[in-house]
Amino acid sequence: MLYIDESTVKDILKWEKTFTAVETAMQRVSEGRIVQKPRTMTFIPNTANVMGTMPGYLDDKEFGALGCKLVTSFPNNAKLENPLPSVNANIMILDEKTGIMKAVIAGTEITTQRTSAASAVATKYLYVNHSKQCGVLAILGTGVQGRIHAEMFRHLFGFPEVRLWNRSKEKAKRLAEELNKKYNTNAFRYCEDNETCIKGADVIVTATNSPDPIVQRSWIKPGAHINAVGANRHHFNELDREVYRNADLFVDSIETSQAEMAGLNLDDNLKGEVGAVINGTLPVSPRERITIFNGIGMAVEDCAVARAVYDLYNQVKYKM
C-alpha cells in the first residue's frame, strides 16, 4: 500500500496547485457534484482534544476522488517541550471502481495549505476580483494557519503590508522577523494589539482558538473582507455578533455549515456559498459592504488536493 509522507507532500505540492484544487472543489459543491456530510467529531473527555472523520466524494476529471480524512486537533501540542502542530491528519483515497484503498497520504501539510487556499479563493472572488485595494492584510493568530495565510496571501495578492497579532506577543514578533528575513522585506509588521492590527486593514484573517471575539465591528473599514478560519469547536466565536449583523456571510458549504455553525443564526446573515459566486449564480456584495468567509473546512477540498498529490507523486515516480 502506498504511503506518501509529509516531507514528500511538502516537496511536490505547490500553493498554486492547492489553490486550483480547492477552487474546483468549491465550484463542484455549488454544482451538486459532491457528496459530503458534516464531519463526525470524537471529543476526548476532559480535554480540548478532538478527532474528526471527514469522508467525501468529488466528481471532477482532474481533481475528483473518493476519500476520507482522519484529523486530530490537540491544541496543547504547540506548548509541548518539543512543539508539534496542533492539527494533524492523514487522508485515504480509494479506487472509485473497486472501493479498494489506493493510498494513504499524510494530510497535515495538505490541511495547512488547503485551509489557507480556501480563504484565498474566497478573497479572490469576493474581494480582489472587484478591483478592491490589496494594501493591508491583518492576521490575527500566528500559529500554523496564521503563518501560511501571511505567506500565501502575500505571494498570491502582493500585499505590501502584512500585520501580525498574536495573544502571545513574542510569537508574532518572531514570525514578523523570520518572514522579513526569509523574503528580504519589511512588509511583515508586528502589532501590539488586535485593534491596531485590524483598523484600516483591507483583508483580515482570524486563525485562533479564541472563545471570545477578537474582532469588533467598529474597527473594520467599509468594504473590508474577513476570512474567519479558527476557533475550532465554535467557528463563529472570533467575530463579534455585531460584525455578522453588519456583513454578508459566505461559507464553503451550506450543508456542513448549518450543522457546525448552528449556534449562529445563519438565516439572518448567510448569502450563500463561495462556489456559487465563482459559478456566477450568486451576485457579489455591494462595494462598501463588509464580507465574511467562514471556512469550516471541507472533506472534498482534502479529496481534491490528495488527488493532486497522488497524481504528482506518480508523475515524479515514473520519471525516475
Ligand SMILES: NC(=O)C1=CN([C@@H]2O[C@H](COP(=O)(O)OP(=O)(O)OC[C@H]3O[C@@H](n4cnc5c(N)ncnc54)[C@H](OP(=O)(O)O)[C@@H]3O)[C@@H](O)[C@H]2O)C=CC1
Ligand atoms: N477552517 C479550517 O478548515 C481549519 C481551521 N483550523 C482552525 O484554525 C485555528 C488555528 O489553527 P492552527 O494555526 O493550526 O493552530 P495553532 O495551534 O498553530 O495556533 C493556535 C493559535 O490560536 C491562538 N489562541 C489560542 N487560544 C487563544 C485565545 N484564547 N485567545 C486568542 N488566541 C488564542 C494561539 O495563540 P498563542 O500562540 O498565544 O497560544 C495561536 O496563535 C484552530 O482553531 C483550528 O482548529 C485549522 C485547520 C483547518
Ligand SMILES: O=C([O-])C1=[NH+]CCC1
Ligand atoms: O477542516 C479541517 O481539517 C479542520 N478543521 C478544524 C481543524 C481541522
